[in-house]
Amino acid sequence: MSDKFEFIDAEYATSTTNTEEIPPVAKMCDWLEVSRSGFYEWRSRPVSATARRREELKLLITKSFEDSDGTYGYRRVHADLTAWGVACGPELVRDLMRELDLQACQPRPWRHSLTENDGRAGPIPDLTNSWRPVSQ
Secondary structure, eight states, rough: OHHHHHHHHHEEEEEEHOOOOOOOHHHHHHHOOOOOOOOOOOHOOOOOOHHHHHHHHHHHHHHHHHHHHTOHHHHHHHHHHHHHHOOOOHHHHHHHHHHHTTTOOOOOOOOOOOSOOSSOOOOOOOTOOOOOOOOO
């Protein structure tokens, strides 16, 4: 139900910024088969404690993720939150990271190489002239 209300609210918010003709709230409520009074009650309802806590956790998760330069996954972010004294489960951290679209990117380890690989490797020159065609 709240998904429909969120959709109506988003459309109504864009109607004040766009010059396009957006149908009134009553029409959108009829189309989505929800009551107008339910929509307005939903809009005036205060934010729940769970939603407020999730928003606070999102800020802390984003801070931990950015402090790690985007390399921490949900396990390390959860460890950071635990070290900071924030009580939450790893699955909650995982869900919130998905909502925020935070994906850990592990850098490739640096490996020593004797050659530079630019993708255009040519033939290796024979500097010793040791190769000679076999003559018959």
